[in-house]
Structures are given as C-alpha cells and as structure tokens.
Amino acid sequence: xxxxxxxxxxxxxxxxxxxxxxxxxxxxxxxxxxxxxxxxxxxxxxxxxxxxxxxxxxxxxxxxxxxxxxxxxxxxxxxxxxxxxxxxxxxxxxxxxxxxxxxxxxxxxxxxxxxxxxxxxxxxxxxxxxxxxxxxxxxxxxxxxxxxxxxxxxxxxxxxxxxxxxxxxxxxxxxxxxxxxxxxxxxxxxxxxxxxxxxxxxxxxxxxxxxxxxxxxxxxxxxxxxxxxxxxxxxxxxxxxxxxxxxxxxxxxxxxxxxxxxxxxxxxxxxxxxxxxxxxxxxxxxxxxxxxxxxxxxxxxxxxxxxxxxxxxxxxxxxxxxxxxxxxxxxxxxxxxxxxxxxxxxxxxxx
Numbered sequence: 001x002x003x004x005x006x007x008x009x010x011x012x013x014x015x016x017x018x019x020x021x022x023x024x025x026x027x028x029x030x031x032x033x034x035x036x037x038x039x040x041x042x043x044x045x046x047x048x049x050x051x052x053x054x055x056x057x058x059x060x061x062x063x064x065x066x067x068x069x070x071x072x073x074x075x076x077x078x079x080x081x082x083x084x085x086x087x088x089x090x091x092x093x094x095x096x097x098x099x100x101x102x103x104x105x106x107x108x109x110x111x112x113x114x115x116x117x118x119x120x121x122x123x124x125x126x127x128x129x130x131x132x133x134x135x136x137x138x139x140x141x142x143x144x145x146x147x148x149x150x151x152x153x154x155x156x157x158x159x160x161x162x163x164x165x166x167x168x169x170x171x172x173x174x175x176x177x178x179x180x181x182x183x184x185x186x187x188x189x190x191x192x193x194x195x196x197x198x199x200x201x202x203x204x205x206x207x208x209x210x211x212x213x214x215x216x217x218x219x220x221x222x223x224x225x226x227x228x229x230x231x232x233x234x235x236x237x238x239x240x241x242x243x244x245x246x247x248x249x250x251x252x253x254x255x256x257x258x259x260x261x262x263x264x265x266x267x268x269x270x271x272x273x274x275x276x277x278x279x280x281x282x283x284x285x286x287x288x289x290x291x292x293x294x295x296x297x298x299x300x301x302x303x304x305x306x307x308x309x310x311x312x313x314x315x316x317x318x319x320x321x322x323x324x325x326x327x328x329x330x331x332x333x334x335x336x337x338x339x340x341x342x343x344x345x346x347x348x349x350x351x
Contacts, residue, residue, distance in 0.1 A: 004108040004115050006351060008032055008071075011102040012093020020073065026075035028086040033145075038069035040106070040350035042155040067155035069103065069125065076143040083142040094127040094148075103127055103150065104160070105351040116154075121157035121348055125150035156218055156347040162283055165212045167316055167340040209239075209315045212307065216346035219306035224249075224265040225278055227339040228257035230318075234338070237315040238305050247305035251297045254319075257338075263294065267304035274298055282341050307344055316340055 001328065008020045020032040031273060047060040077083030092167050103123045108115045133146035214220060224236060233254040238247040249265070255276065262279045264286050266272055275291035320334055321328075 006034075006145070007106040007108075009104045009106075010093075011104065012090070013095055013098040013101060014093050015088065016093045018090060018093070020071070028075070028082045030086065030090060030193075031074045031076065033072040033074055035072045038067060042067045042349065045075055064155040067123070067152040068128075069123075069152065070130075070149045071148040071150070073146045073148050074143050075146070076141060079139065080137070080142040083144065085181050087144055090155065091131055094131065096126040096128075101127065105157070107351065116250070119159055121351055122160050123152045123157050124154060125152045133347040156349065157351060158345040158347050160310070162343040162345055164225075164283065165210060165314075165342045167207055167210055183218055208317070209313065212312045212342065213313050214307045214309055214312055214344070214346065216307075217349045218347045220344040220347050221268040221306050222342045222344045223267065224263075225282060225341045225343065226257065226263040227341075228259045228261050228263075229335050230255070230263070231335045232321075232332075233319045235317040237317055239313040239315060241313070243313070247303050249304055250299040250302035252299045253297045255294045257298050265304075267281075267306070270277070272304060299325055307342075314342070 050057040128149040130147040236249040277291040
C-alpha cells in the first residue's frame, strides 16, 4: 500500500522554512522524532454547573484555550560545525521577540494509485522553551536533541489561503470554438470533463441567496466584501434548511457606496471592523486603520455570525422602498447592484 507520512514544516520569524520530516537530506537536517503531541484535537475548557437540589447539572459552554504543541527534534550534521550552524539558524528563527512562527502540516491521500497532497493546514505559534537540549556524536555523526514547546494563541489549524463564495452565479458556458465532429476534444472547460472547445461564460446573474458549503470542523468567521453601487440598507442573513432566519448581521442605516468602493465587514473575533475602502482585488488585505469607518451603522442587537460546518444558506437582504413607479424602480435597481463576496479561512480541530 502506498504511504507517505505527514509532512511537517516550520517557518521561522525570519521567513526561513525548515522541513522536519524530510529524510532524503544530505548534510545537516532537523528531524521530527516519535512522540509529538498537540497536533490533533485541542484541549477544551468545558463549563457546567451542578443543580443544587437534584441529580446532575447542565452544560454552559465550551472553549478551546491556547494550544500547546510538543515536538521532539533531533538536529544532525556530518560534522559538529555543520550541526552547530543549522542549530544556531534554527534557534534564531524561533525568537518570540521577533514575532510568531508558522507550523504547517500536509497530508497525502491515495487517489487512483497516486499520492496527492491535500491542502496544507497551518497554525501560528510562539516559541516557549525546549531548545536547551543536549549534544552527542557517534560514528562521525553529530546531533543535538530537543523537546520544542510552542503555543498557539488561535487553537485551530487553518488553510493558508482564504476560501471565497459570491452572490453572482454563472450559467452554462457556450462554445466559442467547436472542434470538428468526431475530432478529439479541443479543451476541457473545468479540467475534469472532456473538452469541447473554448467557451465563454454568459453575463453573471446576481442572486439574493446562496448555499455556501463549508468544509471545516469548527466555525469560521467570514469577511464580507460588498462592492457598489449600493444606496439602500442591507442585512446578511443566515437561514436554516426551512428558510427560517437563524442569525442576522443587520445595519440600521444605509452606507452608500459607489462602483469604485468596497464596504468591508470583518467579523473575526478581536479584529472586527466595518469600513469603506477604494475598490481592490477580491481577497486583498485591508488595514483596519485606513478607509472610512462605518461602525455606527451596525445594529448592536444583531450578531456577526459565523459559518458552521456543512451547508450554510446565506441571504442578502436589501431594503427596497414600496410604492415606486416603474421609472423609479428602474433607477433604484441601477443604484443597487452590489457584488457581495464572502471569504473565510476553513478551520480544523487538528492536522
């Protein structure tokens, strides 16, 4: 049976990348030894209260505290000088006064007798201790052993890049260049189905409800990018399978944005903001100290809700005035055609 162990890498505060599971090295190397801990489910702090006069108790909530990871490492070299040079570079890359390190793991799945890498999962950590170890040598090989301890303020592994979902849908592609009848396919449209020539997508169609499939193990806080034009008040609503409202992120007033602006609603805990920026590419990073704040428009009784594992039915609700004439309705529709994109980092209990 094909097998490839988990690939574990550590990117230091200086950007240096160390692969801890590569045994095809020549020269000095850092090798992960058996006994690593903290890479699977995090510990949970579960709160429950006892009933004062009857049997049992009741559950209140659960939270995952800071995650601690233990990595037994061996730094080896064909000479002591070679081993020492790598050890010094590694220690310098762990300096918590310079920032956080990134632990990345990659699993391999067997697909049609081939090993295919899954999407890497990352965890941002800071070094605590363990690099005080001891040194030895045998048969010309020099090594030092350590028990590296890292702590992750955010306890869940995440994908390195954000996932996206949009309220614009595209119809079936129409052929642009058709191959001759009976000829071999010219090009695959999606890389999976047989090609049928180049294709053009029709004009995107705006929809007010999407089924967003989230593949993570734990909830993820989305970032909403809303590009204009928009002149009316909006809400972002999470519904159940029966279309009942479960959560609503509601604005109490309209935030007018032009086609050259983007309204960003960041819902990540500890980093929440609502600001208007000049339009940028989808997925760009936004400085919470730049742009124009629109926090005052948030209804404080509503929630900056999270995506849950599985299918999330999300609706965009835009207030539409009643009693408009056909001309007024046409003008309103032209002024309220936002392109809404949700982006998020899928989060997982472990590697």
